[in-house]
Amino acid sequence: MTTTATKQRAPTFFDRVVAETPGDCRLGMCIQCGTCGGSCPSGADMDHTPRALFALINAGMRDAVLRSNTPWYCVSCYYCTVRCPQEVHITDIMYTLKRIAVQEKVFDDSKAPDFSKTFIYWVESYGRAFELGLMGVHMLRHNPFGAFKIAGMGKGMLSKHRMAFKPTRIKQLNSLKAILAKAKELEASA
């Protein structure tokens, strides 16, 4: 009887996180040891350590998880992933949580999601990343006075020819656009 009940229950938030992470992310194997938070270079700035976030996922506290700044402070260094005694793919799960938060438009601070979106705007439009466009748009939107702080650096980058004024366009841009459009269609229908 218990087995039947388990099979028929509605998918939980935990199930969704697992389903949307590539490969076997082993989220259910977390033993709450805290090695992840202790290894994290930006852990001090997170409102929950990864361990605490996984407990919240287990408890089904969807909104608290998606509003957390933790995934957005993840620097993708993979220390937690290689140190986890249970081999939970922690960094990959952080990416999944970012995606769900963006899809559901649930995040407290739009700075980091906007940075990703601006970065990708240039990639989708030209096929290559464009640093000046990324920095320009991002700083105008989120940190207009920050431009003064890094003015010296910008000048150095330009005088050393390390910053392009316009993006590079790949030759088969239409083919890339068709690929990405199809991918987005598949993602939405999943």
Place this chain on the structure above:
Amino acid sequence: MKYTYFPGCSLERNAAAYHISTLAVTQALGMELVEVEDWNCCGATEYVSLNLTASYALIARNLAQAAKNTETRELVAPCSACYLNLRKCDHYMAQSPALAEKVNQALAAGGLAYQGGTLRVRHLLDVIVSDIGCDAVAAKVTRPLKGLRIVPYYGCMIVRPGYAGQTAFDNVEQPTTLDTLLTALGAEVVPFSLKAACCGGHMTQISEATGFELIRRLVKAATDGGADLIAALCPMCQLNLDAFQGPMNKHCKTNYHMPVLYFTQLLGLALGMDAKPLGIGSELVDARPALAKIGVAVPLAEPAAAPKKPKRDDKSLPMPRMSGV
């Protein structure tokens, strides 16, 4: 040996020095690099934060393009973020049939296909130390980096994550391959416990306090260790440690001066090449004082333009001239 080469967006501009020094040293070491035809951005750490299928399709287009070069199965990337993305996409496409099918459906819209496991994705450092070998490199050294104290800085994405079933070419926490290579070049390698710690990635743009602190601790540790310079192998690390060192100093009220060069630039110098063709001089933290130790003079990248002198009009009336004007 032949390799397919994926330079990545950074190497087009901000890390052009890494690109030209890579081409120079690989040629000198007898490697043949063929660039991936019409490659696109790998998405860095940004696309996968927004859309899973699209981010893998973006990476997989590069793998499909690279697989067109049937002369070799080896795909080499000098950028650690590109390396990680290409490797991870190849890994998960082999591991997860559902994901691979979706990605291939997307690729088909552009007339492409890729099967996970077709290529062997490798970092440039791995190729140089494993395929060429440090002994073979040492035999070609004509200008040993003697007396130069160098921090071997690996950063994160070259050594991690290393999922089950993936073979890592070095240790995930305390790698040694760059140490061995730098020693073979005659340099003095500075012991550096933060060698695989994070440079902060894009954090300078998300949270300045977080990003600058991660840069500060690396630059401080290198300075405390008595290093002359840091050897980097990733354009993101170089950008953070070099270009953001000034803003970091301002933010943290410090005054560090720690030059950061790509390992390929140091390798080129040791092989006897001149500084300029290796892109040396494009770093924002001046490396000249450090390189003077091994007798390398770096011409100034931009000679200051001579101030314009107003030309005297010969037809004008002779006027008395004041001295010093």
